Amino acid sequence: MKDNRLEQRIQHSLNAELSGLNTTSWQRNQFFENATGGTKVKRKVSVVGVLIAALMLITITAFALTNGFGILEYHPDQSANQAYVDNIMTLNQTWDGKYFSATIHEAVFDGMKMTFTMSISPKENADPVFVIPRITAISGGKELHTFTTHSNVFMDDGFWVPCMEPDVIYDYDHIGVDVILTDDFVTFNPVEDQVEWAVSFDVLHTDWPIDYTAEDEPMIGEPEWTDSDYEKYEHQFVKAYEEKRVLLNQAAMLSPFADAVPHDPSMEDEMAFPDYLETLLTQDAFTIEEKFVFSFTADPLPVKHEKQSVNFETPNGLLAQVESLSVSVDQIGIKLRITRPDSDQPLQLEDWQGWLIAVLAQGAETSSPESNYGPEEDGSLHCNMHWTITGETNQLILIPVEDELYFDVIKNQGPVTEEQQARMVYIDLE
Amino acid sequence: MERAAVPSMIREQRLNQWIENYSDSILRTCFLYLSDQPQAEDATQDTWIKAWKHMDDFERKGIANEKAWLLRIAINTCKDYRRTAWFRHVDRSKALDELPPQLIAVEPEDRTLTLMVMDLPDRYKQVILLHFFQGLTMQETADALGASQSTVHRRLKKAEELLKGSLTGGVPNEG
Numbered sequence: 001m002k003d004n005r006l007e008q009r010i011q012h013s014l015n016a017e018l019s020g021l022n023t024t025s026w027q028r029n030q031f032f033e034n035a036t037g038g039t040k041v042k043r044k045v046s047v048v049g050v051l052i053a054a055l056m057l058i059t060i061t062a063f064a065l066t067n068g069f070g071i072l073e074y075h076p077d078q079s080a081n082q083a084y085v086d087n088i089m090t091l092n093q094t095w096d097g098k099y100f101s102a103t104i105h106e107a108v109f110d111g112m113k114m115t116f117t118m119s120i121s122p123k124e125n126a127d128p129v130f131v132i133p134r135i136t137a138i139s140g141g142k143e144l145h146t147f148t149t150h151s152n153v154f155m156d157d158g159f160w161v162p163c164m165e166p167d168v169i170y171d172y173d174h175i176g177v178d179v180i181l182t183d184d185f186v187t188f189n190p191v192e193d194q195v196e197w198a199v200s201f202d203v204l205h206t207d208w209p210i211d212y213t214a215e216d217e218p219m220i221g222e223p224e225w226t227d228s229d230y231e232k233y234e235h236q237f238v239k240a241y242e243e244k245r246v247l248l249n250q251a252a253m254l255s256p257f258a259d260a261v262p263h264d265p266s267m268e269d270e271m272a273f274p275d276y277l278e279t280l281l282t283q284d285a286f287t288i289e290e291k292f293v294f295s296f297t298a299d300p301l302p303v304k305h306e307k308q309s310v311n312f313e314t315p316n317g318l319l320a321q322v323e324s325l326s327v328s329v330d331q332i333g334i335k336l337r338i339t340r341p342d343s344d345q346p347l348q349l350e351d352w353q354g355w356l357i358a359v360l361a362q363g364a365e366t367s368s369p370e371s372n373y374g375p376e377e378d379g380s381l382h383c384n385m386h387w388t389i390t391g392e393t394n395q396l397i398l399i400p401v402e403d404e405l406y407f408d409v410i411k412n413q414g415p416v417t418e419e420q421q422a423r424m425v426y427i428d429l430e
Numbered sequence: 431m432e433r434a435a436v437p438s439m440i441r442e443q444r445l446n447q448w449i450e451n452y453s454d455s456i457l458r459t460c461f462l463y464l465s466d467q468p469q470a471e472d473a474t475q476d477t478w479i480k481a482w483k484h485m486d487d488f489e490r491k492g493i494a495n496e497k498a499w500l501l502r503i504a505i506n507t508c509k510d511y512r513r514t515a516w517f518r519h520v521d522r523s524k525a526l527d528e529l530p531p532q533l534i535a536v537e538p539e540d541r542t543l544t545l546m547v548m549d550l551p552d553r554y555k556q557v558i559l560l561h562f563f564q565g566l567t568m569q570e571t572a573d574a575l576g577a578s579q580s581t582v583h584r585r586l587k588k589a590e591e592l593l594k595g596s597l598t599g600g601v602p603n604e605g
Contacts, residue, residue: 006590010547010562013540014462020530021461023453023474031449035478036442166578250580407524 068092068105069117074152074176081364081390083329084108087301091116095292099126099203100161104294107197110328111300112188113149114179114197118294120172122162130204130254130286132158132274135179138196144189150178157255158277164252166212187384188333190303190326197298203290204281210246234260246285254281261285303328304394304429312425314338315355315402318347327429329392332359332366338381346379357385358399358409364391368406398425441485449478452497456504459559463508465525465548473511477504495570498560502574505556546593554589557582 023031071078071088078084087108094103100122107116114137133154137144148154153175163170181189213236237260240247247257258280267276282288303326310322323335334357338347359366367388376382400423401409408416415421456477461470480503481488493499526544547558560571561582572579 006593007562009539009543010558010593011565013543014458014547014563016532016534016536016540017526017544018458018461018529019533021454021458021467022530023457027471028449028453031453031475031478032446034475035445035449035482166580250578251584404524404527 068103069119069174069176071106071108071115071117071176073174074117075115077367077388078330078390081329083301083392084110087299087329089296089298091294091296093294093296095294097123097203097290097292099123099129099205099290102201102292104199107296107298108330109195109197109298109300110330111192111303112180112190112326112328112331112333114181114195114298116177116179116199116294118175118177118199120161120175122172127205128160128162128164128210129289130158130160130206130281132202132204132278134198134200134202134274135177136198136200137179137181138198139191139193144181144191144195145183146179147182148177148179152176157253157273160252164210164248166250166252187324187335188326188331188386190328191300192303193300195298195300196295198293198295200291200293202278202288203292204278204286205289206246206286208244208246208285210248211240212252213247213249215250241285244285257281257285301329306427307430308428310398310425310427312398312400313341313423314400315419315423316351317341318351320400322427325396325427327389327393327396330388332361332387332389332396334385334398336383336385337376338383339379344379347375347381352381352383354403355400356403356406358401358406359387360397360399360413361389361391361393362395364389364393366390394429396427396429398427399423441482444485445478445482448481448496448500452500453478455497455564456500459501459504459564460508461525461529462544462548462559462563463505463552463555464511467525467529469511473504473507476507480507495566495573497564498566498570498574501560501564501566502576505560505574509552543593550589550592554585554592557585558589558593561586 072085087110089107091104091107094101100120102118102120104116104118107114109115135146135148137146153170153172154177159170161172163172181191181195183189213233234256237247237257240257241260246254248254249256255277258277261280261283263280263283267279271279278288305327306322306325310325312320312322314320319339319341321337321339323337324333325335326333338351340347356369356371359369369385369387371383371385374382397414399409399415399420401415401420405416405420409420415424453474457470457474460473460477461467464470464473477500481500484503488496488499526541547555547563550558556575557571560566560574561568566574568579568582572582575582
């Protein structure tokens with residue numbers, strides 16, 4: 001059955017919100033005059049725009065010193081962050097394989113997050129290969145948990161070289177990857193000691209012919225499949241495996257094919273996904289032809305923590321307790337626990353809605369926050385928030401603000417209401 | 431055989447017609463992409479400059495759907511703007527507040543859903559804007575984005591997942 005509800009809701013909401021945004025006949029005349037006269041309209045440059053232009057000049061200078069795709073091209077907003085820039089390591093390690101060559105250009109580690117840049121060049125006329133990456137971090141002889149939080153290209157579930165996804169081109173010349181040290185995939189787990197990083201790649205090759213599914217699982221706006229449709233879809237992969245063909249879905253993903261390889265179902269729970277994928281793929285269809293590792297040792301920059309226990313009231317009358325707060329030259333990470341001050345009634349996800357925390361840093365700029373949150377068994381809500389910061393700081397000001405006033409606070413660099421003033425928290429860092 | 435260039439008067443008439451018919455659609459799409467009315471107006475102007483400049487291509491390639499072609503130019507123009515502008519501190523809620531008064535009653539859930547669409551990663555926002563908002567077919571959306579229909583399908587599915595996840599309080603949330 002076709003489900004149009006979301007489509008209709010989107011249409012209605014966008015049309016309602018933008019119903020006043022129309023061009024005037026004068027504007028349309030101007031559009032015509034400027035287009036046919038070839039006049040480029042002067043961009044409306046704000047003060048921020050001017051600052052950015054200045055920043056870009058600095059960035060361009062920095063790029064000139066970089067051999068290949070550099071950290072500051074991936075994270076240009078850190079170009080004026082001297083401690084961050086000084087900590088960038090030039091690696092320029094190249095691996096030249098049978099199917100492609102790869103170079104890791106630069107890396108930077110701030111004690112909480114490691115970023116690296118790399119590029120991959122497929123060899124001419126080489127067979128396509130499937131690459132499974134792994135990133136490990138060892139400090140003091142102990143392996144630390146890592147989690148890839150962002151990348152512009154890198155696919156940590158494996159990727160094809162060259163790209164096999166129809167009609168899609170990935171920019172393998174400019175790959176940037178952010179990896180955090182974490183206990184639970186969301187909270188920063190900073191270290192003070194040196195970390196040995198290893199970015200390894202297993203290169204899998206198949207002699208089996210490679211096909212694509214004729215169709216993928218139904219998408220929005222398409223009729224939903226029945227159970228038998230799904231069975232038929234999954235059977236394609238089983239049949240392909242039996243016929244010694246590798247079958248890819250339209251996104252060139254190998255996981256549906258791997259799932260069709262006979263295996264003990266408990267494997268999926270017991271193994272990390274890259275290990276699960278590689279084990280099944282190499283059972284018959286693929287062989288690991290090459291392996292390579294880029295390794296480097298990185299000294300962390302000092303990570304600061306809050307000196308005292310901090311609590312504050314949220315704009316919707318809840319109590320927030322800062323369970324941990326870590327600040328590097330690049331990241332601010334806060335773990336909060338939210339409770340009701342006067343009731344045991346469990347909090348819902350909706351109780352997080354409508355407010356967030358503006359962070360002002362002495363001597364540095366901060367980004368908008370990114371957050372994730374969820375309910376705890378004891379009825380509280382946990383929340384992890386993190387911000388990018390553009391330099392070192394010794395003091396933070398947390399201002400819990402209503403969503404709609406967030407940018408007023410940022411613009412004002414301080415509270416804009418008396419209630420915000422009362423909620424404001426100063427945090428000295430040690 | 432290559433077709434002759436379109437005579438100037440016909441080009442002008444066509445551009446004028448396009449500007450009358452599609453300026454509002456393009457302006458709104460650019461606004462949803464850029465979250466900034468002045469920049470959206472600039473992007474709309476640049477879209478018309480590019481459309482004028484490339485009108486011979488439109489004719490030569492026998493492009494059937496002018497709206498899809500124009501929206502493709504608009505999306506690409508917005509992408510260029512995104513590369514050169516500072517969007518970290520864009521306040522989408524405030525950008526909506528600063529728009530001219532709405533002509534249709536806006537409910538709180540309209541604002542929520544609009545902000546969610548504006549917050550989508552670009553690749554998902556593009557398909558939502560073109561297919562759902564502008565009403566292009568799957569094929570037209572694919573043509574406008576220079577992608578295959580299956581790519582558009584996949585992105586729509588993912589966009590739907592993201593929006594439904596957010597509507598039901600899903601996590602994580604990028605603020």
